[in-house]
Amino acid sequence: MIDIANAFILLSNFVLIPAVTYGAQLALGALGITLIYAILRFANFAHGDTMAFGTMVAIFLTWGMQALGWSLGGLPVALLSLPFAILATVALVIGTDKLVYKYFREKRVDPVIFVMASVGVMFMMNGLVRIFIGTGDINFADGSRFLIRAREFRDMTGLDEGLALRTAQVITIVVAVAVMAGLFWFLQKTRTGKSMRAFSDNEDLALLSGIKPERVVMVTWIIAGALATIAGVLYGLDKGFRPFTYFQLLLPMFAAAILGGIGQPIGAVVGGFVIAFSEVGLTYAYRRVLDYLGPEAWEPDGLYQLLETEYKFAVSFLLLVIVLLVRPTGIFRGRIV
Amino acid sequence: MSLLAANNMRGGYGAADILQDCTISCDRGEVAVIVGPNGAGKSTAIKAIFGMMNLREGEVSFGGKTLNGMPPQARVEAGMGMVPQTNNVFPGMTVEENLEMGAFLRDDGGAGVIEKVYELFPAVYEKRNQHAGELSGGQRQQVAVGRAMMTEPSLLILDEPTAGVSPIVMDELFDRILEIAKTGVAILMVEQNARQALEIADTGYVLVQGQNRYTDTGAALLADQEVRATFLGGDQS
Numbered sequence: 189m190i191d192i193a194n195a196f197i198l199l200s201n202f203v204l205i206p207a208v209t210y211g212a213q214l215a216l217g218a219l220g221i222t223l224i225y226a227i228l229r230f231a232n233f234a235h236g237d238t239m240a241f242g243t244m245v246a247i248f249l250t251w252g253m254q255a256l257g258w259s260l261g262g263l264p265v266a267l268l269s270l271p272f273a274i275l276a277t278v279a280l281v282i283g284t285d286k287l288v289y290k291y292f293r294e295k296r297v298d299p300v301i302f303v304m305a306s307v308g309v310m311f312m313m314n315g316l317v318r319i320f321i322g323t324g325d326i327n328f329a330d331g332s333r334f335l336i337r338a339r340e341f342r343d344m345t346g347l348d349e350g351l352a353l354r355t356a357q358v359i360t361i362v363v364a365v366a367v368m369a370g371l372f373w374f375l376q377k378t379r380t381g382k383s384m385r386a387f388s389d390n391e392d393l394a395l396l397s398g399i400k401p402e403r404v405v406m407v408t409w410i411i412a413g414a415l416a417t418i419a420g421v422l423y424g425l426d427k428g429f430r431p432f433t434y435f436q437l438l439l440p441m442f443a444a445a446i447l448g449g450i451g452q453p454i455g456a457v458v459g460g461f462v463i464a465f466s467e468v469g470l471t472y473a474y475r476r477v478l479d480y481l482g483p484e485a486w487e488p489d490g491l492y493q494l495l496e497t498e499y500k501f502a503v504s505f506l507l508l509v510i511v512l513l514v515r516p517t518g519i520f521r522g523r524i525v
Numbered sequence: 526m527s528l529l530a531a532n533n534m535r536g537g538y539g540a541a542d543i544l545q546d547c548t549i550s551c552d553r554g555e556v557a558v559i560v561g562p563n564g565a566g567k568s569t570a571i572k573a574i575f576g577m578m579n580l581r582e583g584e585v586s587f588g589g590k591t592l593n594g595m596p597p598q599a600r601v602e603a604g605m606g607m608v609p610q611t612n613n614v615f616p617g618m619t620v621e622e623n624l625e626m627g628a629f630l631r632d633d634g635g636a637g638v639i640e641k642v643y644e645l646f647p648a649v650y651e652k653r654n655q656h657a658g659e660l661s662g663g664q665r666q667q668v669a670v671g672r673a674m675m676t677e678p679s680l681l682i683l684d685e686p687t688a689g690v691s692p693i694v695m696d697e698l699f700d701r702i703l704e705i706a707k708t709g710v711a712i713l714m715v716e717q718n719a720r721q722a723l724e725i726a727d728t729g730y731v732l733v734q735g736q737n738r739y740t741d742t743g744a745a746l747l748a749d750q751e752v753r754a755t756f757l758g759g760d761q762s
Contacts, residue, residue, distance in 0.1 A: 400632035
C-alpha cells in the first residue's frame, strides 16, 4: 500500500504536475494560434516570438517594480506587470496587423503568403527581443519559490517520496483555468464572441449578416496578444526566460493546435495537454516507479526511459506527423483552409 | 412604382456581359420568380440586384432610391434579405445562434423577431439548440430563410431555395414563403423547379441568355403553350 502511495507521489512530482503545468502553458499558446487561424486563416509563425516579446516587457517592468521595492508577498511581482505587458503586446500585434497583414488582406492573397509574411514578422520580433534583452537565460520569478517543499511533504506524510509544488506551477494552473474559462464564456455567450465564431464558420454569410470584418480581426489580435503574453510569462516564471526557447515552443504549440483540430479552441486546450503529457511521459525514467510497484526480485536494472529528454521535441514532431497522416482534421475536426 | 425595380441591367464578371438588358421588378406582398435554362443569368440577375456584382448599364432602385454601387451589407441595412444557394448557414453554431447572427445589425438583438421566425418554422424551433451543420437539407434551408428574416427585410431574395430537397420539403418551403409574402414582404426567387415555382408566383420572369423572354403572371406562363413546351418540360398537365 505504502509502495503504491510512494509510486503515485513520485509520478505526480515528476510527471503529473509538470505535465499539467506545461500543458496549460502550451494550451494558452495554442489557443492564440488557433484563433488567428480561425479568423485570419493563416498559421501565425510569429506567435512564439510574440510570447517572447510580451514576456520581455513583463521582465523589464518586473525589474522596475523590484527596483522600487514592490513585492506581492509570496507571489512573483511579474503578475503585477502582466496587465501592462499585455497592453504593450496588443499594441505590437495590432501595429503589425496594420503595417503588414492588412495590406495582404485587402489584396486577398493566398494563405501561404500570409504565412510567409508571418515568418518575416517572426524574424523582426525575434530581433527586437534580442536587441533589448539579449539572448541569455533570465530568471525573473521572485516571491517564495515553493508552496510545498519535498522535505516538508515527507515529514508531513511519512512517505519516502516527497512532493514539491512550486508557486509558479500553481499560478500557471490557476491563471490558465481562469483565462480559458473567460475565453470560452466570451466566445459562447457574448455578441462579439459569437460574431467571431460566425466569421470563422462562414465568412461570406458573416459579411451578409452585417458583421464587420475589421472589428473581428481587431478583437482577435487583442485576444491573441493577451494569450501570448500570459502564456509567455507563465512559462517564464515556471522554467525561466530565454528567447530561443520561446521560438522553439512554436513546434509543440502548433502540434497542439493541429492535433486538437486547428481553428477549434477546445481542440487547442486538449491538444496542449496531450502534447505535454506525451513529452513528459515519454521522456521520464520510470525505473523508481517500477521499483515501488514490482516485486523486489523484479527490480529493474535499466532506467526504463523511452526517450532521452533531448528528444522531447521529437515527440511533438512525431505526434504532428501521425495526426497529419491519420486524421488531418485533428480530434475536434478543425478546418483546413 | 414597385418596391424593387431593376431596369435594363447589363453586366457580367469578365469582358462578356451575362445580363443583356434584363428587367425585374417586385412589389410588397408579391412573389416574383425567375426561371430559365441553365446559364440564363438567373443567379447573376439577383446578384446584381443585391450588389454582389457591378452593373455596366441599368439601374436598381429599391423603395424609390437608386442603389447602384451600394455594397451588399448596406443593402441589408436598407431592407433587403438574401438567402444564398449554398453555404447559407453557420454550420458550427446552433440554430438559435444562426438566427441571432442574422439579427447582428439590429440594435435590439432581434428578441421579438426570433419568436416570429419560430412561429413560422416550428421545425427550426425544435432544433434551436442543435448545430446548423447537423440538420437535413430542408431544415437547413428553413434556418437559412429564418436567418435572413431576422432583419425583417421588405424584400427577401432567395437563390434556388429548393435545390436538392425532396418534393415534400419543397412544397412545405413554398408554403412558408407564401406565408412570408402574406405579411407584406416582397419575395424574389430564382428557381430550377420552374413549374412548382410558377404555381405560387404572382409574376414570373423567363430569362434566356440574360434577356427577358417572357414576363407574365405565374398562371399565365403556366398556361402558355410555348413556355410549357420550351421551358417546362413538355405538355404535362
